[in-house]
Amino acid sequence: xxxxxxxxxxxxxxxxxxxxxxxxxxxxxxxxxxxxxxxxxxxxxxxxxxxxxxxxxxxxxxxxxxxxxxxxxxxxxxxxxxxxxxxxxxxxxxxxxxxxxxxxxxxxxxxxxxxxxxxxxxxxxxxxxxxxxxx
Numbered sequence: 001x002x003x004x005x006x007x008x009x010x011x012x013x014x015x016x017x018x019x020x021x022x023x024x025x026x027x028x029x030x031x032x033x034x035x036x037x038x039x040x041x042x043x044x045x046x047x048x049x050x051x052x053x054x055x056x057x058x059x060x061x062x063x064x065x066x067x068x069x070x071x072x073x074x075x076x077x078x079x080x081x082x083x084x085x086x087x088x089x090x091x092x093x094x095x096x097x098x099x100x101x102x103x104x105x106x107x108x109x110x111x112x113x114x115x116x117x118x119x120x121x122x123x124x125x126x127x128x129x130x131x132x133x134x135x
Contacts, residue, residue: 002061002064005057005060005061005064006061008053008057009054009057009058009061012050012053012054012057013054013120013124015050015053015054016047016050016051016054016083016120017117017120017121018050019043019046019047019050020047020113020116020117020120022043023043023047023109023113024110024113026039026043027106027109027110027113028106031102033097033098033099033102036094036102037094040091040094044087044091047087048087051080051083051084051087054080055080058073058076058077058080071130072126072127072130072131075123075126075127076123076127079119079120079123082119083116083119083120086112086115086116087112087116089112090108090109090112090113093105093108093109094109
């Protein structure tokens with residue numbers, strides 16, 4: 001049963017990466033601020049669900065291990081909090097963007113999405129290297 005939990009957690013992380021890639025693609029392709037905002041209103045909850053599922057499955061796995069605070073768990077908690085903060089900053093930046101500032105927003109969004117992707121990949125690499133094969 002524990003292995004199924006790990007698998008659900010891994011797929012949640014894959015889902016977060018997929019959401020980041022979709023966001024990156026849409027921001028790159030979209031030149032209309034109204035359409036971009038409308039897409040983000042619809043799509044942001046999906047990203048939040050993926051992030052929430054990764055945090056939830058991680059919490060369940062920690063409880064199954066009797067709340068062991070290993071360096072890997074602490075790293076994943078910190079990265080989860082960082083992802084929440086970065087997504088809030090990106091969402092707030094879009095909310096206050098005017099039509100003539102769309103390109104400035106795109107640059108900001110690209111930077112945030114790249115940092116998110118680097119954080120996730122680095123965390124997966126760290127956990128994989130220190131815990132062995134996860135799936």
